[in-house]
Amino acid sequence: xxxxxxxxxxxxxxxxxxxxxxxxxxxxxxxxxxxxxxxxxxxxxxxxxxxxxxxxxxxxxxxxxxxxxxxxxxxxxxxxxxxxxxxxxxxxxxxxxxxxxxxxxxxxxxxxxxxxxxxxxxxxxxxxxxxxxxxxxxxxxxxxxxxxxxxxxxxxxxxxxxxxxxxxxxxxxxxxxxxxxxxxxxxxxxxxxxxxxxxxxxxxxxxxxxxxxxxxxxxxxxxxxxxxxxxxxxxxxxxxxxxxxxxxxxxxxxxxxxxxxxxxxxxxxxxxxxxxxxxxxxxxxxxxxxxxxxxxxxxxxxxxxxxxxxxxxxxxxxxxxxxxxxxxxxxxxxxxxxxxxxxxxxxxxxxxxxxxxxxxxxxxxxxxxxxxxxxxxxxxxxxxxxxxxxxxxxxxxxxxxxxxxxxxxxxxxxxxxxxxxxxxxxxxxxxxxxxxxxxxxxxxxxxxxxxxxxxxxxxxxxxxxxxxxxxxxxxxxxxxxxxxxxxxxxxxxxxxxxxxxxxxxxxxxxxxxxxxxxxxxxxxxxxxxxxxxxxxxxxxxxxxxxxxxxxxxxxxxxxxxxxxxxxxxxxxxxxxxxxxxxxxxxxxxxxxxxxxxxxxxxxxxxxxxxxxxxxxxxxxxxxxxxxxxxxxxxxxxxxxxxxxxxxxxxxxxxxxxxxxxxxxxxxxxxxx
Amino acid sequence: xxxxxxxxxxxxxxxxxxxxxxxxxxxxxxxxxxxxxxxxxxxxxxxxxxxxxxxxxxxxxxxxxxxxxxxxxxxxxxxxxxxxxxxxxxxxxxxxxxxxxxxxxxxxxxxxxxxxxxxxxxxxxxxxxxxxxxxxxxxxxxxxxxxxxxxxxxxxxxxxxxxxxxxxxxxxxxxxxxxxxxxxxxxxxxxxxxxxxxxxxxxxxxxxxxxxxxxxxxxxxx
Numbered sequence: 001x002x003x004x005x006x007x008x009x010x011x012x013x014x015x016x017x018x019x020x021x022x023x024x025x026x027x028x029x030x031x032x033x034x035x036x037x038x039x040x041x042x043x044x045x046x047x048x049x050x051x052x053x054x055x056x057x058x059x060x061x062x063x064x065x066x067x068x069x070x071x072x073x074x075x076x077x078x079x080x081x082x083x084x085x086x087x088x089x090x091x092x093x094x095x096x097x098x099x100x101x102x103x104x105x106x107x108x109x110x111x112x113x114x115x116x117x118x119x120x121x122x123x124x125x126x127x128x129x130x131x132x133x134x135x136x137x138x139x140x141x142x143x144x145x146x147x148x149x150x151x152x153x154x155x156x157x158x159x160x161x162x163x164x165x166x167x168x169x170x171x172x173x174x175x176x177x178x179x180x181x182x183x184x185x186x187x188x189x190x191x192x193x194x195x196x197x198x199x200x201x202x203x204x205x206x207x208x209x210x211x212x213x214x215x216x217x218x219x220x221x222x223x224x225x226x227x228x229x230x231x232x233x234x235x236x237x238x239x240x241x242x243x244x245x246x247x248x249x250x251x252x253x254x255x256x257x258x259x260x261x262x263x264x265x266x267x268x269x270x271x272x273x274x275x276x277x278x279x280x281x282x283x284x285x286x287x288x289x290x291x292x293x294x295x296x297x298x299x300x301x302x303x304x305x306x307x308x309x310x311x312x313x314x315x316x317x318x319x320x321x322x323x324x325x326x327x328x329x330x331x332x333x334x335x336x337x338x339x340x341x342x343x344x345x346x347x348x349x350x351x352x353x354x355x356x357x358x359x360x361x362x363x364x365x366x367x368x369x370x371x372x373x374x375x376x377x378x379x380x381x382x383x384x385x386x387x388x389x390x391x392x393x394x395x396x397x398x399x400x401x402x403x404x405x406x407x408x409x410x411x412x413x414x415x416x417x418x419x420x421x422x423x424x425x426x427x428x429x430x431x432x433x434x435x436x437x438x439x440x441x442x443x444x445x446x447x448x449x450x451x452x453x454x455x456x457x458x459x460x461x462x463x464x465x466x467x468x469x470x471x472x473x474x475x476x477x478x479x480x481x482x483x484x485x486x487x488x489x490x491x492x493x494x495x496x497x498x499x500x501x502x503x504x505x506x507x508x509x510x511x512x513x514x515x516x517x518x519x520x521x522x523x524x525x526x527x528x529x530x531x532x533x534x535x536x537x538x539x540x541x542x543x544x545x546x547x548x549x550x551x552x553x554x555x556x557x558x559x560x561x562x563x564x565x566x567x568x569x570x571x572x573x574x575x576x577x578x579x580x581x582x583x584x585x586x587x588x589x590x591x592x593x594x595x596x597x598x599x600x601x602x603x604x605x606x607x608x609x610x611x612x613x614x615x616x617x618x619x620x621x622x623x624x625x626x627x628x629x630x631x632x633x634x635x636x637x638x639x640x641x642x643x644x645x646x647x648x649x650x651x652x653x654x655x656x657x658x659x660x661x662x663x664x665x666x667x668x669x670x671x672x
Numbered sequence: 673x674x675x676x677x678x679x680x681x682x683x684x685x686x687x688x689x690x691x692x693x694x695x696x697x698x699x700x701x702x703x704x705x706x707x708x709x710x711x712x713x714x715x716x717x718x719x720x721x722x723x724x725x726x727x728x729x730x731x732x733x734x735x736x737x738x739x740x741x742x743x744x745x746x747x748x749x750x751x752x753x754x755x756x757x758x759x760x761x762x763x764x765x766x767x768x769x770x771x772x773x774x775x776x777x778x779x780x781x782x783x784x785x786x787x788x789x790x791x792x793x794x795x796x797x798x799x800x801x802x803x804x805x806x807x808x809x810x811x812x813x814x815x816x817x818x819x820x821x822x823x824x825x826x827x828x829x830x831x832x833x834x835x836x837x838x839x840x841x842x843x844x845x846x847x848x849x850x851x852x853x854x855x856x857x858x859x860x861x862x863x864x865x866x867x868x869x870x871x872x873x874x875x876x877x878x879x880x881x882x883x884x885x886x887x888x889x890x891x892x893x894x
Contacts, residue, residue, distance in 0.1 A: 165754030170763040171676050181756040182681055182741075 138185025163406025230554025268651030275570025317550025373441020
């Protein structure tokens with residue numbers, strides 16, 4: 001570990017650290033534009049110049065200079081100050097003075113660093129500014145390329161992290177321009193992250209254009225519910241509206257990325273909302289009062305109070321599910337199910353349906369078998385992790401229909417029976433691997449592949465010292481929470497249908513099949529007028545994830561807490577309060593009167609939900625040696641990445657993405 | 673600076689170049705270039721391959737050649753590289769023509785040594801003959817481009833026409849060269865100064881005189 005001095009202070013830095021990192025360790029701020037911790041080093045903005053001895057008597061780019069023993073780094077000399085001023089002056093020659101109309105204003109690296117490190121004036125005032133034609137990059141990214149300072153972060157992101165080479169830097173020198181090939185839309189699932197990466201206002205958010213200034217926004221820590229990754233986000237709200245969602249840094253979960261859906265479905269929070277109580281009267285939904293609705297439910301249950309079932313949707317928090325379960329328990333029913341599409345895999349041991357390698361851990365795997373999962377669409381951020389693993393030398397095999405991976409992968413066909421007798425290439429690779437992993441997706445679970453896949457755990461020795469390579473990848477943010485709360489019945493939705501309950505409570509369950517429940521009173525407690533609401537007899541308007549606090553458990557069993565960002569619209573209430581009121585109407589006692597009491601009761605029952613972080617599910621169950629994998633995986637559960645949940649389906653931005661990026665409709669706007 | 677934007681992606685362009693493929697010899701040459709690089713590094717051959725493609729286009733169009741988008745896509749596919757990466761290279765280097773050029777691509781060096789030795793006159797001489805920057809002349813023979821230093825400062829001013837250099841130019845000497853080319857003859861390449869061989873001193877040797885007969889170590893004398 002080399003010892004260096006930074007501004008006279010001696011520190012020890014890790015082997016291979018750069019001078020910039022050494023300075024940061026010493027607590028010195030180094031201005032930069034092109035350098036980014038998660039991208040390769042480009043060294044082309046020159047903003048990070050420092051003085052280093054021994055070395056040539058000139059400023060050096062600290063981001064690209066490795067430290068060596070005895071180096072003397074200075075960040076506070078007149079030479080450094082002058083160098084930074086000079087670089088800033090050059091950068092500003094061509095940068096337009098349009099900060100007042102620029103969406104980056106207030107959160108712009110160039111603006112901040114110009115104030116902190118610039119010289120306050122330019123000697124190039126008579127120089128003409130460079131003109132660059134606008135580039136089209138799709139419905140999410142708005143470009144104003146005259147603002148570009150050629151840091152190439154966006155190019156490096158799409159090449160290295162996303163694995164989709166679509167952004168490039170054409171021409172050279174002052175004429176360099178950032179563009180996509182023939183200005184096609186950037187069309188991968190992480191494309192909008194370049195907006196966060198862009199240090200200036202060249203790439204900004206198109207849906208958020210001219211909506212708000214950063215200092216007007218209230219930031220609330222939340223969890224993304226668009227998939228089961230549980231990306232850490234912060235919801236930025238103005239008044240009662242969520243204006244945007246941005247990722248928070250969490251190296252264990254989402255690093256600092258966010259999928260386009262998690263980022264841009266928030267405009268759906270204000271559209272197609274259920275904000276009044278509705279009841280079906282003579283076949284038509286009509287407005288009603290809470291009292292009326294509750295009375296109707298109580299009336300339906302008269303004489304058979306336990307004939308009630310609850311089905312949870314994909315984006316429900318643990319508290320809501322617990323409240324529903326408590327209500328049903330008090331009524332004498334245990335008909336609760338969260339696997340609304342009818343899956344029936346065995347959940348007696350949660351470790352068997354958990355992503356045991358952890359999201360950060362899967363990066364270190366060296367042989368990965370994906371069974372029945374379109375990872376890019378089911379968990380875009382996991383796909384970025386898999387790409388990292390492949391870059392680190394991992395080999396990937398996939399069972400299931402082909403999809404466009406962002407890394408080399410071998411497809412082994414659609415037939416699940418390959419799990420019984422694995423092909424030689426896979427077997428050899430797994431045998432040689434030190435950290436082998438299997439990822440089981442929703443399409444495989446639906447075909448009953450969980451038990452035969454567990455046999456692979458023994459066969460490939462997936463569980464070793466400090467390594468567990470058996471993973472199930474869920475798609476629903478509520479899934480792991482529901483399993484921890486035991487919100488399931490053994491045969492899934494079929495059991496619920498067989499019981500023919502008089503009342504079915506649907507907790508925003510929009511993907512369930514309502515046909516078997518034709519004779520039941522269907523009560524929809526949800527936030528969007530989607531499939532579930534269309535089928536409902538009674539609609540009780542509830543809160544979306546942005547409008548209530550709640551606990552979510554992601555696919556690796558990480559318990560995370562989301563806070564309430566805004567109030568629900570109209571008469572909509574937080575879900576637990578509706579269930580609590582319903583308990584009164586049904587004259588049962590659920591044992592809590594406040595959210596704190598509810599949460600305390602839930603934690604008392606499932607202590608793991610009270611601790612943020614990875615829950616411990618114990619060891620994998622013994623595999624059933626008779627289990628045989630069979631069947632063909634014909635398709636993956638997600639048909640359209642941008643429209644997987646009611647919020648996304650209500651979002652105009654997601655609709656446009658789906659139409660333009662997936663269905664190839666030409667909805668390109670005229671150049672602004 | 674020359675306009676480096678690629679020729680627009682029109683249906684006509686696709687129709688003309690969409691079916692571009694290596695000729696038999698060029699495929700051999702392309703594979704020869706690719707074989708120079710270790711396995712998995714085929715993309716390193718992008719520059720010789722683009723040059724080869726440009727020359728093949730040149731043979732087909734009887735010009736110096738240029739790179740239509742479908743040809744760039746073909747090269748990208750041939751070495752399995754995303755097309756944007758190949759386009760980056762093609763638009764970066766001035767030796768790749770992004771638009772059609774004439775039979776003779778007259779590239780006049782306008783960098784300081786050539787400029788001091790009269791490249792402005794060379795450019796006006798070209799313009800007098802009807803050439804325009806970045807345009808193909810009406811007879812399809814000429815395209816004029818101003819380029820940066822070509823490394824012939826000792827024999828400035830110079831022009832590069834297709835693969836040949838013509839140095840020590842005056843407007844009259846340039847006219848002789850261009851007239852010969854227009855007639856389909858091959859003028860003498862290199863220096864046009866009578867009596868000069870290559871880039872040796874034009875008059876008597878003025879420095880490094882001790883080196884004439886044998887190697888001489890100057891280091892002690894500095």
